Amino acid sequence: MIAVNAEVLQLLLLLSAALFSLGVYGVLTRKNIIGLLIGLELMANAVNINLVAFARHQGGTAGQVFTLFTIALTVAEVAVGLALVILLHRSRRSTETDAAAQLHG
Amino acid sequence: MSAFDALNGVEILAVDGIVAVGALGLLLADVAMPAGNKRILGYCTLLLLALGFTATFTLDLTGTALGGAYVGDGFAIWCKRIFLAAGFFGVLGGMDETARIGPRRQGEYYQLLMMSLLGMTLLAGARDLILLMVSFELMSLPLYAMAAWGGIGTYPKRKGPLPSMELPAKTKWHRPAEAGLKLYLVGAVSSVVALYGISLLFGIGGSTRFDVLARTMNAGPVMSLAVAMIVGGFAFKIGAAPFHMWVPDTYQGASTPFVAFLSVAPKAAGFAALVQLLLGPLAGHTDTWMPLVLALIIVSLLVGNLMAVPQQNVKRMLGFSGVAQMGFGLMALLAAGTVAHTSGQKSEGLATLLFFLAAYMVANMGVFFVIEAVAASGRTEDETADEKDSDDTLAVFRGLHARSPGLALAGLLFVLSLGGIPFAIGFWAKVWVLLGLWTAGYGWLVVLAAALSAAGLFYYLQIARSMYMTPEGDLPKVTARMELGLAILLLALLTMAVGLFPGPVMEAARVAVGLG
Amino acid sequence: MSHQTLALFVLLSPLVAAVVLFIVAPLRVRGPVSAGITIASTAISLGASVMLAMARMFGQSAPNVDIQAAWLPGGGKVLSTVGVYVDPVAAPMMVVVALVALCVQVYSLGYLGHEPSRDRGRYFAYHALFAFSMLGLVMAPNLLQLFLCWELVGLASYLLIGYYWTKPSAGQAALKAFWVTKFADMGLMLGLMVLFVKTGGFDWTVPPGQVLMTADAEVIAGLLFLAVVGKSAQFPMHIWLPDAMEGPTPVSALLHAATMVAAGVYLIVRAYPIFSLAPTVLTFMVYLGAFTALFAAIVAVFQDDIKKVLAFSTCSQLGYMVAALGTGSMVSGYFHLTTHAFFKALLFLTAGSLIHAVHSNSLHDMGGLWKKMKPTGVLLIIGSLALAGFPMTSGFFSKDLILEELLHAGHIVPLIAAIAAAGLTAFYMTRVVMLSLFGAPSEAAEHAHESPAVMLAPMALLGALALVGGLLHGDFAKMAGAEAAFHITPVGIIATATGLTGIAAGLWRFSPGKRAAVGSQWVSAPMRFVTWLTGNAPVDRAFALFYRRVMLTAAAGVAWFDRYIIDALINLSGWAVLKGAERFRRLQTGRPADYIYAVIAGLIALTAMGVM
Amino acid sequence: MIAMIALSLIALCVVSAGLFAVRSTNLVHSVLWLAVSLAGTSALYLMVGASFLSAIQIILYTGGVITLMLFGVMLTDRNETTKIGNPSERKRLGAVSALAVFALIASAVSSMSFTGGGSTIVHTKAIGQALLTEHLLAFEALSILLLAAMLAAIVVARRRDP
């Protein structure tokens, strides 16, 4: 275990930023909804890393509790998302985002 | 702190308790009931919501609970009233449609609605980042499912945005699925963004409690970043441009009574969340967030009003108009922020926001219910909203004045209220907002908003035009079902009554924010 | 009855008649009823006028009648009043107006006897309106009321010229008369405004203690004179008068000869305190008046329409009056107004009688009527002599006075023009008499017969006045506070000689034996220019050009500009929004991926705003 | 120092796995790369002393999310589902946007000066205590949220009423 000093915090935050950006890249470029969800997970993961880094830096419980919550939130969100993917697949036989592009203008 | 200490003051959660217990109770009842038409659950929901709504008046809900994580104040109570009323009307107006979509499974709809409402009511009093985010998600998740509520139908040939996406006739196509998916995708990304912002906020503040954060946070690039992400993330929920893209599609795709609910309650909740954060721990940092809000206002006003103009589908039109309306809501926030910044106290701006949200709720739900009433009368018994592709275009209102004078009049009233015409509630809301905005020193924005609002009448009047200026031809008479009719009637009465005598309600809004 | 009451009677009786006839349709649509009411009211007016006038003429001097009531408030005070005002200046004019009006109305009973009852009713209602307006004008206590009534007589003129409204030419003429005079009236309005700003009121006298600067007086008088030029048909705004002959002949007699056109002259008489302060305007009046007198007389010579002859003659005579007033002699102009009213009304009525007999205005359709219509013939000759200034007729006295004044004032050129005009006047009137009464009768004249007594009686009355009216010149002068006894002067002799020469020339040129040579071609080739003038063409064409080329073009231009530029620009904004929105909505592609893009783009924008 | 290098290596691992996860053309691979990335994060947590979270991360994410996703892939399995590509114009725009986001966050974060840095050990018990006292309400709300998510997923994914 290493103490999260300013340097480590900085590193973790940058890691989180990088993951977040990768997630952004993922959600922006994926045509497949599951692929898109993967990007979303990366972004969520970045949030978690942030929280953990801060929590460890500050030392209280709040950050860790918060992380716990965000993990749960993310999971719940993905669950609903996947359900929607299945629904879309059932009606359109496709899991691409463009399958849900009839409402426009 | 022991678990018992934490429960001190928990009685201020009575309303939330009613909703939570109600949701669970409905779930249990649903399971326990024999299969069949479960319309009774809808009435139970109504009862529960009415009970909760009454409780906001009869019980003293002010105070602090859970060591400061949850605070009941006038603002929160007022917000809860809006949520509960929106829920009440949403259930009342949607009862038929819900039953038609799935008579045996309508209980689930009400459970989801109650859970979403629980998220909202908690959100209104949340003074803790964790609680804020959890209740925010609790509000959102059921909405995704409710948006996708409904069946899979077949449609005539449809054009897609690209030639390759054209759907041949009779293809199965799930309009609510698309509505839900779009809501979900934009919502999920936005909430992750907001979460990221909140994690940064936590990082610089070192706590999840607002009162602590208010003391410990220092302005800086990270705070700016965090605030931008939070504002952006929440702006999705209120549907402010450019985070509004889901709005028209979801409005068009989802079942109308649900949209009536979706278009008001979560938006009010989004505002509640923004207010908690921006006028709570960030009240001292208005320099950081006001430019962002201002940018959102301008973009929302322009985009909303402009994009609503060419719409032929009423629900889409109302979606875009809602974007513009949210510009007004944000203006109230801006005004409140300015005053908070200069004098450090709660301002009339907040009261105008509350009044505006209430007015918006009444009128907007009303319009959607009128749409539903007209569209429903054209449907056969086993059809659902998403199966008819065109039952919410402007054309469905053709000659409504003759087909149902009452509905037409009510529709006109709601539309005019949204357009900000006197003696309807919406007028007072808009003017009050503008008044506050002027006081805050944004005179130019007042002129812009007022002019755009007037220009916005162009599309609102398209509805009036369709209802009053087109011949009814051989279209059938329209009669709203009992519950739906009751909802429309109540909303119309509210629009008129408060429009004629806005004084008490405005006064109540002022009292709610501590200005009495 | 007190004079106050009498004065009110003068004004109110035609007013009541007019109001009743205009509002109570059942009375109006019945010709005889309408005629009865109108004539009775005019008779009352005449009676009261005569009583009022008698008390002020012939050496008596009853105090002025002055009844005024507040009409318009302004800033808590009275801005202007209306009422009746009878002084020695107004009194004779009242009599003239009421008298000629009564004569004409009675005459009309016969002249319009064949018209539908409904139309006759309308006609007499207009007459009642005219009588009220004209008397109101004459009895105005201030210039504002004078102006109000000035416009109302214009209305009556418009309505009466347009009496035969089914005839397109009548409609044209009515409009032309109204437009031209209305244009000139702007001068009066403007003059009144200047007057009000300078003196604080609308009185024709400068209030005691106030000084009207000459420059201001010139402006006011000049503007008032513009209105006079229009109403009294002075060059170049005389163009409406010949056209106005489209109206029934009695109307021409009353409005367009005797009274209404003289209102301009009367205005100058009334506003003399102001005019007398404006020497430049006065001089201009002399020249314009004299020019009009000569010009119109020349044109009159070449007219074949008997009414047109008389119309141009009226212009010419009004020119005399204007010129006379310009010399500073109010009396001579005013007196000529009076005598002219009698003999010109007489001439028109006799002309009407002739027209009535042959159903044509053209002199060529007449001829030899002397045999058929002796009384009319006699009256025509009397009128012509008076107009020609034959010695001892009324015209002789008044015209002589004017010429004398011109000489006194030293306006030699106008004097020569006036004398020449007098000669021409005699010439063209002789022409009228010769062509209409003598010579071989035309086809139409074969069946002519004398007019009924109801027409002859008023003519006879006017004829008498035309003969002897001139004897009143002394009283006239006294009334105006001037001593003007009639003298035989060199100028008078020259003028009389010129007139007699004109008569002789006319007798010679148009003697029955030469009748074959008459016709519009009787002018010789060198006088082509003058023939051209006879169509009244140049001025008329100029006005028409102004109307078509300037007014209508401007109108079309403005209308086009409004519809296709101003309105289109406003529409354009709407169009741009609609089109722009149509374009803009493509951003809402419907593809969820793009929606996420929007979120991220918004996020980047917001964070960039926040961080930077 | 060694710990620092190890940390950096793991971080590198996490990032590269993330990169592969968003760039892989095979959806299953993508999911698995995500799993790697999440597992790496879990290791990271362990290193900085958040052992409880580390466990949760493994259980919930790797055990939950990844499974869910694989389920999703399987349920909707067709050729075009697993073989996914990113259209090139999207790639460019996405990369630019992602870089912009990274630049913004990184510039803000790196400008921040943190002081100190505690290394106090937070026991799992303390976390549990906090959950049930301070964050009781959020905890309860979360329970309902999970219920709601379940219900929502069922409602959405279920076939329509007969």
Added chain:
Amino acid sequence: MTGLLSPANAAALAELPLLHIVVAAPFVAAMLLLFINDTKPLAVRLIGVAGSTVSLIASVAIALAYDMTAGGIQMTSSLPLVPSLGISLELGVDGWGVSLLLLTGLIMFAGAFASWTVKTRGREFYLMLLVLVTGVFGVFVSLDLFVFFLFYEIAVLPMYLLIGIWGSSNKVADAGPFKFIWKLLDVGGKEYAAMKLTLMLLIGSALIVAAMIAMYIEAGSTSFDLRHLEKTHFSLGLQMWAFPALWIGFGTLAGIWPFHTWSPDGHASAPTAVSMLHAGVLMKLGAFGVMRIGMVLLPEGAREWAWLVGGVAAINILYGAFAAMAQKDLKYIIAYSSVSHMGVVMLGAATLTVNGWNGAVYQMFAHGLMTGLFFALVGLIYEQAHSRWIPDFGGFAKKQPFIAAFFTLGCLSSLGLPGLAGFVAEWLVFLGAWQSAFSWWAIVGLLGAWITAIYVLRATRRIFWGPAPDPKWTDIRDPIGTEWVALWLLGLALVVFGAVPGLVMDFIDLTTAETLPRVAGQALEVLR
């Protein structure tokens, strides 16, 4: 109308809630109509007439009860609406209000009869009409700026439906540099006209809102009461922008150039009674707003901008007159003449002189009567001939002698013939203009009146005069039955108020004398 009642009786009359009655009567009638079956047209009409009759009687009673010796604002009452913002239903009436109430009462009464022939959806028609007129009455009796604005909006909005439903479309040829907009907008169509009217007026009212809010806040954010605002001295900075804002905002309704273009299309498309009310009364709301709100509350702004207000008004007068001259559609002529005549009103207002103001308010009154009469007549002609195309007309006087007579009467008032109401107004305005700092306005005004003479009389001649009408006009006839009401009422009013202007002018002058000194300031003394 002073002295018709003894002071005691007048005082007793003033005790009645007359202002409430005058505003509420049409509204109550409108609400009653909601409960009447559309299949009973007579009942609908009678209720409409009853509502307007009560209003007319009440407005006459107000005129009788108004105490001329006391002057000022009378019959005040107050009902707080939004206490926290200081918005309150303050009613009261001054001299201007009395005269314009009278006008509205007359026009509405006439309009109720002129709508007798509305065939389709008569109930809704009367309902909207009554709501509209409620707004108009409300504006004239409001002493609270906010309530003023409320009523103003109420008066403007029903127009959209009234024109859109019962209006008629016009053909407007596409030409000019912006030809391409025609297809999309359906220029000339009734819905186009209705929408253009509504949007232009409401965007204008956005400016009003801005100025209103700014004034409220500068006056201490306590009250919208006009009397309170009048006491406030607004900073020059505010006045300099707020006055033009109010001018354009209200002025759009008054048809100021170049924001007048809603007016010809709107009036030409609107059904008879709506044109009557709109041109007759509603446009006056705009002018009234400019004077009562803009000038009285912002005197310095008014003084500083008078040159522009008057200059634009001068443009209005000539521009409207010329544009009217080129029209061939009868309604367009009247509509453009309204633009021209409203220019006279604004010109009078801009003079900032007693006479100019008196004239301006009187012109509102006179033009209201006149244009009401015109539109009633045009409605009758259109109903019988089914055409408004003047080149097709001619000789109508044969079959419609009374319509011809009343039309001529309207024309004469329009061109400012003495003895008719129009003259008094125009004369005073031009006199005031001459007294003002910009004398040339008066000349423009006079020219405008002359051009008016040209086009109105030309129209009269083309429609009514000339040989017997074309055989295709077999159906045209004089009015019958209730059609007479509007003609006689408005026609006689034109004459009576022209011959005895004091009836109304005494009221107007009272208020002018009270308010003008505040606005004109030093300038007034010089000019008087």
